[in-house]
Amino acid sequence: MDKRNVLITGATSGIGEATARLLASGNFNLILCGRREDRLLKLKQELSAKTLVTTLTFDVRDKDAVKNAIQSLTGNWRNIDVLINNAGNAHGLDPIQSGSLEDWDAMMDINVKGLLYVSREVIPAMTERKAGHIINIGSIAGKEVYPNGNVYCASKFAVDALTRGIRMDLNVFGIKVTSINPGLVETEFSMVRFKGDTEKASTVYKGIDPLRGADIADIILYVLSAPKHVVLADITVFPTAQASSTLVKRS
Structure with missing residues (x-):
């Protein structure tokens, strides 16, 4: 079986980096994306002993940089079989009346528009081939709003809605779409x-004993290992100590 090409955004730390490390040992080639070129190159050097790796340095907020980077791929790298939209972040934890406009812009630009920019560059080739798998890393914040989470939660609710819409639009092409929504991940x-x-x-x-990036990477590998006729559409995962976005048992 030929190796699948996997593009991972936000690959320089956390869930993205853990996923790259795990998939490198499997039947996957890696396109690692992020803003921090030094980290990307270090990870590429390490993982190239296990599989084929290439890197793309860009900020998902910059639609021109996204377009230029992904369109720069040549040869077999242009056939992206799996897109993992992992890049995202939270800025601040303030009530709505005192929130920072800069923080709001950063969250909406990265979590929502960034996901859209990357997806728009990758999906057309998937629809042309009538094959592919998109995994969006959401959050419990996209299922439940919590105090002072306002705009971050709104951005992740948008990711949840987009994932559902993408799944509907791409159903006719046989493309799998998965949402993974973690709770507390360290x-x-x-x-x-x-x-x-x-x-x-x-x-x-x-x-508490929180989730780690490696735990989410394990789920991603499981999702990608499912039979062709099976798609794990919407997954929520907590550490055992967590029961909801606000209910956590601490020692």
Whole structure:
């Protein structure tokens, strides 16, 4: 069986990096995408011992950069079998009346528009081949709103709606579409949300055993390993200590 080409956005840390590491040992070639070229090249050097790897450096918010990067792929790399829309982040945790416009723009631009820009460049070739699999990394914040989550939750609700719409539009082409919606995952997420405040970031995971990027990578591999007639459409995953977006058992 030929290896599938997998494009992963946000591959330089967290879920994206863990997914790249896991898939490198399987039947996949990797197109690793991110803003931090040094990290991409280091990861490429490491994983190239296991599979074919290429990198694309761009910010998903920049539609021209997205277009130019993906269209720069040549040869077999142009046949993208799997798209993992993983790039996303949260900025701030403020009530709506005092939220930062810059934070709002960053979340909507990365989480929603970035996903759209990348998908728009990849999907047409999938529809032409009538084959492919799209995995969007959502969040429990796209299923439940929580206090001070306002715009972040709105961006992830948009991802959930987009995923459902994409699944409907691409059904006629036989393309699989999956949404994976994690709860608390210990990555750089909280450091970004709290703008480098390590004390605030550490309280998010205090007293629990959170999910790790590797846990979500395991789910992605399972999703990609399903038989051709099976698609895991919508998955929500929590650490055992979590029951909802706001209910967490801490020791």
